[in-house]
Amino acid sequence: MQTIKEYVQSNKDRFLEELFALLRFPSISADPKYKEDVVKTAEFVAERLKEAGADNVEVCPTAGNPIVYGEKIVDASLPTVLVYGHYDVQPADPLELWETPPFEPTVRDGKIYARGAADDKGQFYMHVKAFEYMMRNNALACNVKFMIEGEEEVGSANLETFVKANKKRLQNDVIVISDTSMISMEQPSLETGLRGLSYVEVEVTGPNRDLHSGVYGGAVANPATILAKMIASLHDENNHIAIPGFYDDVIELSAEEREALNKAPFDIETYKEDLGIGEVWGENGYTTIERTGIRPTLEVNGIWGGYIGEGAKTVLPSKAYAKISMRLVPNQNSHRITELFKTHFESIAPKYVQVQVKPHHGGEPVVTPTDSIAYKAAEKALEEAFNKKPIPTRGGGSIPIVALFEKELGVKTVLLGFGLDSDNLHSPNEKYGIENYLKGIETIPSFFKYYAELSK
C-alpha cells in the first residue's frame, strides 16, 4: 500500500490538471448569465466523485443551482464524515486588474492564479483526491458523504430546503469544511469561529428623472449626495456602527480570551505593506485581529449613481444605490440585524427622497468547539503534516451553512482550511499555493484516521 505522501508525489501532475479543468468553468453564481456554466460545473464535479469511487452520486436540482451529492458507506458501525464545499465562485470583475484571465488557471511562483482557486474549488477538490487515495488504498477509515453546492457566494438560498428535505441522507457525525485560511505554511491554525452576514441593497430616489444639474442643481435634493450623507452617518467618530441596538446581542469576550486571540503571530507592518495602506482603520479600542475576528462590521460593497461613463455629464441623478453588508458575531441574528438596519436607514432618510432597503441574503455566526474529538483529530492531522501544533483563530468570513447544519442536523463542524488571507479571495488575481493544495490532500486522510480512532 502506498502512503499518501507517495501517492501525492506520483499523481501530483494529474491532481493539478484536474483542478485546472475545474477552474476553467466560470461558475459565477451572482450573475444569471453564467447559469449554464454553473450546471456544467456541477456535472463535472459529479463525474470526478464517481471516478474517485463515490456511490449514489447525484446532481440534485434545487430552485437555484444544483447541489452535488455523493457518498461511500463502508461500514455502518464507523463514524460518518460529511464534506461540504461549494463549486460556485465570486464574480471576477474588475477584469482589467487580473494579470492573467480569471478562468484560465496559470501558475506563477508556485501559486495557481484563477477565480475560485482557493475559494473554494481548490479546497473542496482536495477532499475528492484524498478520498480517491483512501479508496484505492483501502484506507477509508470513516464513511464519507459529499455535499458540494453552487450558491455559497450568494447566500446558499436553496440549501436549507435541501438539508431539511434530506436529513436522513445527510446524517453524519461531523462536518468538515475546507473553505477558510490558516495563518501561514509555517504556522498552521484552525478557525474556531465564523461571522454571520446581513447583506442589503439600498436605493435612494430623488426626482423622477435625471435632471440637468445647471437648471435644477441647488434646488432639488441630489440622491447621490443624500446617500453619501446617510452612509457617512452609519459609523460614529469612534468607528462604532451607529445603528440603534446593533451591538445589543454581541457577546464581549473576556480579557483572557482576547489576550489568547492576540497571541496569534501578526505583524502590522507586513499587513499594511501587503495592502499598500499607510494606516489601518477600525473600531476604537480593538486590535486588527479583534476587528476582523470578534467584532461585527459594516461595509459598503458597492455604490453607484448618475453618470459613471467617460468624460463629463452635468446631470443631477434620479437615483443612487449602494450594496451594504454587515458581518455578525456570535449571538447576533442576521434577520434581526437586517430589520434594525432597514428601520434605521429608512428613519434617517430626509423628506426630499424615497428610500428602499432590499435584503439580499444572510447567515448566522458560529463558534466551533475546541474540545471535540473532531477538533482534536484535525489538530493531530495538521501537527503531523506541518510538524507544528495548529493554533485556534477566529475567522472574519461567513459560511452560513455551518449554523444551518447545527440547527437542522445538530452536528458541529471542523474548519480544516488550507488557504491564506493573502490569497486574494473575492479579489482580482485570486490564488492558491500548489503546496497548500498538496499539503491539504496529504492531511485529510490522517484526519479521517484520527477521527475514527478517537471515536472508538
Added chain:
Amino acid sequence: MQTIKEYVQSNKDRFLEELFALLRFPSISADPKYKEDVVKTAEFVAERLKEAGADNVEVCPTAGNPIVYGEKIVDASLPTVLVYGHYDVQPADPLELWETPPFEPTVRDGKIYARGAADDKGQFYMHVKAFEYMMRNNALACNVKFMIEGEEEVGSANLETFVKANKKRLQNDVIVISDTSMISMEQPSLETGLRGLSYVEVEVTGPNRDLHSGVYGGAVANPATILAKMIASLHDENNHIAIPGFYDDVIELSAEEREALNKAPFDIETYKEDLGIGEVWGENGYTTIERTGIRPTLEVNGIWGGYIGEGAKTVLPSKAYAKISMRLVPNQNSHRITELFKTHFESIAPKYVQVQVKPHHGGEPVVTPTDSIAYKAAEKALEEAFNKKPIPTRGGGSIPIVALFEKELGVKTVLLGFGLDSDNLHSPNEKYGIENYLKGIETIPSFFKYYAELSK
C-alpha cells in the same frame, strides 16, 4: 415676397424632416467612440448651411471636434450678427429610461423626442432655416456669421484657440445664441445671466486591491465609505457649500434685484409635481428661483465604486470615484474655484486613503445687459411673435463661450432661447416642441430686422 409666417407654413414638413436627419446622428462628444459620428454631423451641418445660402462654409478642424463656419456678408455697412450653436449632444444613458430610442426622433403630442432635440440641434437649426428664408426672400437685414461647434457638452476645450486664431473672421456686433429656455409658450422670457462651471473627477484609493470584506472588513478603511464621508462634508447643515473661500467672490444681489427676479411666474407645487418630489431642497435663505439663478451650487453628477453588478459580492473596494461639478455665479472664477476645491478635498482626506482630484473643464459666469440694442431687438421680436413682452430671467446653466466671446471679441451676447425647462435636457426623453421650433424660426428674422433698425 412671402412673409416668414407663410414660409414656415409652406415648408413646415421639410423643416422637421431636416431636423430629424440632424437628430439621427449620435454626436456624443463625451465618449470618444462616437468621434466618427461627430465628424459626420459637422459635415451635415456644413451642407445645410451651403444649401441655405451661406458663403465660405468650412468644417474647421481643431485638436478635438471640428467647428462649422459659414457666413453671408451682404453689405459691409450693415451690422453683423454671429450665430453660435453646438451640434454635439450629451450622452444618452441611462438608455433603458428612454420611451423611444434617443437617436430615432419621434413625435408625441406635438413634441420631438430625441437627444439634442432642444440642446442644441433643434435650437441652432432654427437659425439655419430663418437664414434660408431671409436669403430666398431677399430679407437679410444684417450680415450673418455662423459658428457651430462640437464640444460644448464637454467644455468647449478647443474653441478658445479657434476664436483667438480667427478674431478677424469672427468679428461681429452681436452674438445670438439659442441654447436656453424661456418660461413658457404663454410667457416668453430672455435669459440675462448664465452660471459658470467647474467640473472635477475625484478618485479615492484605499487598499491596493479589492479585498474580501469578511477577512479585511472593519480593519481597513473602505474608500467608498470615506468618499461618502468626504462628499457629505461638502455641504453644511444650511446646505451652504463648505469649501473655505468658495463664496468670497460671489456678488450678492440687492433686495430690489432679488425681488424683481422672484416676480417671474413660478408655481412651487407644479414644480414639485413635475419632478415627483415631496420637498424642494437647497441653500437656506434663498428661493428656488434664486438657488438655480443667482447662487453657486455643488452637485455630485456621478459616483461609483466596488461591485455594482447583479446580486451580491462581499468586497471591500480598492477605489471609489465621483464626478462633481460646481455652478458659478458672476465674479467667481472657474480656475480659482477648481483650485479651492482641489486644495480642500485633498486637505480633508483621512490618512487611510490617497485622494486624486482631476479637473475636467470649466467656464466663466456672465451677465448680459438688458439695456442694449440687441436685447431690445430681441424683446420686440419676441413680443411680436408671442404677443407678450418677454421678461428677463437668470439661467442656471452654463455656456462658457459667452464669457470667452466677451473676453476675446469684446462682444455681448443675446440668449434667444426657445426651449422649456421641462424639455428633459441631459435626461432621458429629451424633447423640443414643434411649436417652439417653428416659433423660433418665425422670431429670428424679426430680431435681425429690429436689430438693423435700432443700429442705424
